Amino acid sequence: MGATAKKTDTQKKPRTAPPEVRRAQLIDATITCISKCGISGTTLTGVTKEAGLSLGLVNFHFKSKDALLTETLNTLAAEHRDLWMKAVQREDLSAADKLTAIIEAQFHPSICSRKKLAVWFAFFGEAGHRKSYRENSSQFDIERQEICAGLCRQIIAEGDYASPDADGISMTLEAMFDGFWLNMLMYPSKFTGKAAVKQVRIYLATLFPCHFNA
Amino acid sequence: MGATAKKTDTQKKPRTAPPEVRRAQLIDATITCISKCGISGTTLTGVTKEAGLSLGLVNFHFKSKDALLTETLNTLAAEHRDLWMKAVQREDLSAADKLTAIIEAQFHPSICSRKKLAVWFAFFGEAGHRKSYRENSSQFDIERQEICAGLCRQIIAEGDYASPDADGISMTLEAMFDGFWLNMLMYPSKFTGKAAVKQVRIYLATLFPCHFNA
DNA sequence: CAATTGACTGAATAAGCATTCAATGGAATT
DNA sequence: AATTCCATTGAATGCTTATTCAGTCAATTG
Numbered sequence: 001m002g003a004t005a006k007k008t009d010t011q012k013k014p015r016t017a018p019p020e021v022r023r024a025q026l027i028d029a030t031i032t033c034i035s036k037c038g039i040s041g042t043t044l045t046g047v048t049k050e051a052g053l054s055l056g057l058v059n060f061h062f063k064s065k066d067a068l069l070t071e072t073l074n075t076l077a078a079e080h081r082d083l084w085m086k087a088v089q090r091e092d093l094s095a096a097d098k099l100t101a102i103i104e105a106q107f108h109p110s111i112c113s114r115k116k117l118a119v120w121f122a123f124f125g126e127a128g129h130r131k132s133y134r135e136n137s138s139q140f141d142i143e144r145q146e147i148c149a150g151l152c153r154q155i156i157a158e159g160d161y162a163s164p165d166a167d168g169i170s171m172t173l174e175a176m177f178d179g180f181w182l183n184m185l186m187y188p189s190k191f192t193g194k195a196a197v198k199q200v201r202i203y204l205a206t207l208f209p210c211h212f213n214a
Numbered sequence: 215m216g217a218t219a220k221k222t223d224t225q226k227k228p229r230t231a232p233p234e235v236r237r238a239q240l241i242d243a244t245i246t247c248i249s250k251c252g253i254s255g256t257t258l259t260g261v262t263k264e265a266g267l268s269l270g271l272v273n274f275h276f277k278s279k280d281a282l283l284t285e286t287l288n289t290l291a292a293e294h295r296d297l298w299m300k301a302v303q304r305e306d307l308s309a310a311d312k313l314t315a316i317i318e319a320q321f322h323p324s325i326c327s328r329k330k331l332a333v334w335f336a337f338f339g340e341a342g343h344r345k346s347y348r349e350n351s352s353q354f355d356i357e358r359q360e361i362c363a364g365l366c367r368q369i370i371a372e373g374d375y376a377s378p379d380a381d382g383i384s385m386t387l388e389a390m391f392d393g394f395w396l397n398m399l400m401y402p403s404k405f406t407g408k409a410a411v412k413q414v415r416i417y418l419a420t421l422f423p424c425h426f427n428a
Numbered sequence: 429c430a431a432t433t434g435a436c437t438g439a440a441t442a443a444g445c446a447t448t449c450a451a452t453g454g455a456a457t458t
Numbered sequence: 459a460a461t462t463c464c465a466t467t468g469a470a471t472g473c474t475t476a477t478t479c480a481g482t483c484a485a486t487t488g
Binding site for chain 3: 014015016043044045055056058059064065
Binding site for chain 2: 434435436437438439
């Protein structure tokens with residue numbers, strides 16, 4: 001339905017666009033395709049049809065199908081990292097606030113829509129044998145887990161809590177992040193992002209009652 | 215290596231075997247192939263080569279490749295269910311003991327070898343769009359979660375604990391199960407089954423200190 | 429022993445796929 | 459206007475794959 005931005009000469013969409021735009025379009029279409037058909041069901045014909053572009057464009061803007069898939073995953077991973085990193089870098093937030101921000105980023109609607117979750121797990125399913133799928137995103141995971149462990153250590157020191165096991169707690173947090181993601185994908189009616197955040201906060205409130213409340 | 219059961223005439227392996235045996239061989243080979251190459255890299259040529267059988271046998275013993283994959287997943291799901299169900303059905307165990315048994319089953323080496331984890335997540339990755347992959351195993355997941363919730367309710371009643379949210383706890387347990395599985399697959403050197411059991415027990419010990427200890 | 433049955437084989441088939449590339453389009457530059 | 463350059467197109471190519479099936483083999487039955 002008509003989107004006429006400038007009356008002057010915007011009537012027909014241009015037949016050509018800068019590579020950046022095309023790459024973004026193709027990555028978007030790839031996300032849609034993977035979420036609908038899985039990685040094994042995602043074909044270049046399908047992706048380009050979804051994007052409304054012609055078949056040959058993928059190999060023009062990307063080296064190969066594999067490069068398109070890898071860059072799709074990297075895009076999702078970077079988008080996620082940007083969101084929580086923004087909060088972690090703020091100087092005015094307490095350790096508990098930063099940890100809360102990481103949790104909320106994990107379950108933010110823009111990060112874990114059903115569509116994107118399907119893509120994440122499609123990649124996890126292939127990650128076992130595809131090194132390129134692990135490289136980037138696992139680096140981010142490790143980075144986030146180490147930051148979480150550091151924040152936990154700080155909170156433990158602040159509150160003088162009994163449990164000294166910041167590494168164990170951050171491991172468990174990581175597991176809860178991924179586990180709730182999977183359950184949100186498989187049983188969306190039973191598991192929502194809101195409920196996940198709530199449960200993670202209950203876990204933290206049990207451990208650090210002075211810093212968190214359910 | 216020699217396995218000579220009966221001296222009389224067992225020298226060469228028979229060229230033919232009952233369908234049950236062949237089906238099991240093919241499912242085994244499928245697990246190996248998926249763990250090595252993912253679902254998209256698993257071909258009938260590869261499976262039959264792995265099994266040391268001829269190409270045509272898959273479509274003889276199974277309706278199709280898809281049927282083979284579905285039955286492979288169902289086999290894994292049933293194997294897992296059998297393990298925890300055996301403990302849950304015992305009349306002599308307390309609720310806490312049964313919950314412990316479920317946790318230990320979840321991370322039992324026979325259930326979550328790296329090989330089998332790779333297969334589980336390969337299926338999760340495709341489950342979004344393949345109804346047949348969800349049907350059986352998700353039924354088992356729901357069943358297990360409801361049993362866990364019941365056990366939690368019982369424990370809460372026994373210990374007169376403050377937290378009344380058995381459903382939330384069982385949701386969190388489920389998430390920890392899946393999340394630790396994923397982390398065991400992705401970072402096997404950092405995450406082991408033993409460590410996972412320990413962390414889950416710590417979680418329960420925090421909630422139910424009279425029933426569990428870390 | 430002959431006949432029958434069920435398991436097994438692997439070459440042949442047909443469909444689908446990623447990738448290539450010669451040709452086209454059109455915007456920017458000369 | 460002519461030229462250059464880059465984005466774009468989609469038919470053609472060559473490879474991989476699931477599935478079929480006509481035939482082989484061996485055990486069991488009559």
